Amino acid sequence: MTDSAPRRARVRAPELTGKGGWLNTGDQQYSLADLRGRIVVLDFWTFCCINCLHVLDELRELEEKHRDTLVVIGVHSPKFAHEAEHQAVVDAVERYDVAHPVLDDPELATWKQYAVRAWPTLVVIDPEGYVVAQHAGEGHAHAIERLVTELEAEHEAKGTLRRGDGPYVAPEPEPTALRFPGKALLLPSGTFLVSDTTRHQLVELAEDAETVVRRIGSGTRGFADGGPREASFSEPQGLALLDDGSVVVADTVNHALRRLDPVTGEVTTLAGTGKQWWQGSATSGPAREVDLSSPWDVAVFGGKVWIAMAGVHQLWTYDPAGRTVAVAAGTTNEGLVDGPAAEAWFAQPSGLAATADRLWLADSETSALRWVGLDGQVHTAVGTGLFDFGHRDGAADQALLQHPLGVTALPDGSVAVADTYNHALRRYDPATGEVTTLATDLREPSDAVLVGEDIVVVESARHRLTRLRLPEEAVRVESVAHRTQRAATEVVPGALRLDVIFQVPAGQKLDDSYGPSTRLLVSATPPELLLKGEGADTDLSRDLELNPDVTEGVLHVSAMAASCDDDPANAYPACHVHQQDWGVPVRLTEGGADRLPLVLAGMDEPSVPGQL
Helix, strand or coil: CCCCCCCCCCEECCCCCCCCEEECCCCCCCCHHHHCCCEEEEEEECCCCHHHHHHHHHHHHHHHHCCCCEEEEEEECCCCCHHHCHHHHHHHHHHCCCCCCEEECCCCHHHHHCCCCCCCEEEEECCCCEEEEEEECECCHHHHHHHHHHHHHHHHHHCCCCCCCCCCCCCCCCCCCCCCCCCEEECCCCCEEEEEHHHCEEEEECCCCCCEEEEECCCCCCCECECCCCCECCCEEEEEECCCCCEEEEEHHHCEEEEECCCCCCEEEEECCCCECCCCCCCEEEHHHCCECCEEEEEEECCEEEEEEHHHCEEEEEECCCCEEEEEECCCCECCECEEHHHCEECCEEEEEECCCEEEEEEHHHCEEEEEECCCEEEEEECCCCCEEEEECEECCCCECCCCCEEEECCCCCEEEEEHHHCEEEEEECCCCEEEEEECCCCCEEEEEEECCEEEEEEHHHCEEEEEECCCCCECCCCEEEECCCCCEEECCEEEEEEEEECCCCCEEECCCCCCCEEEEEEEECHHHEEECCEEECCCEEEEEECCCCCEEEEEEEEEEEEEECCCCCCCCCEEEEEEEEEEEEEECCCCECEEEEEEEECCHHHCCCCC
């Protein structure tokens, strides 16, 4: 290394292994040795995770700018049982427009080798095969871009940088009418409006739910208002009909709400700036001036448009009369906590359906069906938390779902749930408290709409709408229960040191212009696991005390750090927020670790196996 080169920790990168093999490489298999001479960013992700999808979008510009020196490799590390299916990973890579190689690692082998603890995690490997940085969560693209630039200069000077085309090979496009449709809406005319998510369009289908009447949107990812050919979307999802006959569209990756005039096909923007909401951003105000975060579904309830704000685990509202938005429920903490709206926790709400007195929601990451009453209280009908899921019918307090994305109110007061990762349509009846299965063999259903005595299901991974007759009797299925494959971390009972590692990126400094630059929030499931250390503070390290009478549980850790470019000559330095939520399963055992390091940004050298 030259004297002018930056000094940084270097840990030999473990090999990349995954039983599912490689995708987006033209069937070529790769090892780290094949990538020597290139800068490699490993993106540990799983396709259920909204934060992982945010990072995919953050990386697009970086990949394009450094395409001849940088190779991004997605390491798909599943949380849910369905995500360990190879075809499901193949589908997700296309669905989310992943334009780099992906290693399918269903058994979390590479995840374990790199000591990863959170989705998403980014690991930077230099051209000589050493790990030089690790970042958990969102908001790190700027820091990684600077590091990549430094590594380019350093290894160009050493002669260890190899430029050229990367290993990415684009798959052949498939000629289907729809491609991974997300949500559907029955229009007053009897036709269907469908969000054709992967093709960034809205598609109107005839009453047969098959024949294309028209397409709205350019079909290219973008954010532009205009007529049906000029307007553009970015992975649109939820749809809701307003009283004036217009349609509200959750334009998910544009972090916006759009308005469609079904008569003219004209598209305008109702809410959002096109920028993603971060901690510290406004939580209410004029709709076009407030940032949103991955709105996934919309429904009209109590005179307002409710928004499933998947990106920040909240429910927001849009007021059509005042043209304002505001937080309606949720704290931004990820989990399952009922109670008053302002204190409730959600986990990636992704489906909404309104009745006269309840707003039903599919809370996908907790595999839960929940509802909000007119009094603002949040309740859970089915589901227990982040790590338990499966396909089990029966009493609601014992029933299990697996990452549901849609919910539909039925005429008898019950609700149908698009139980996405179980490939099923389920039903919950509040009158009996029972959960049953209405249909199986539906490939990743994500929504459903009522049409007379039929229910039309969006089969997202079969790229179609499927019409079913609502059965009088439910289907019987074998009960299956799962816990996430992610191994619990063994820790000692009693005193446990929690260290969130945050090293300010080069060329930046901590930003305390609006108050403390760091925040740490800690809680536990069950709550009695933590005898000491719960709550919020500004220090990123904390001494916890774990209850020896509780043998297993989950530590919920939320960390945030704000930094700004450190350039005295720049009167308006760019500022950045780094944030991540961890749900860490722990098992208390004598001989376990007495320190729990969680890397937000930087390197905790003892936590990464390898040879210096």
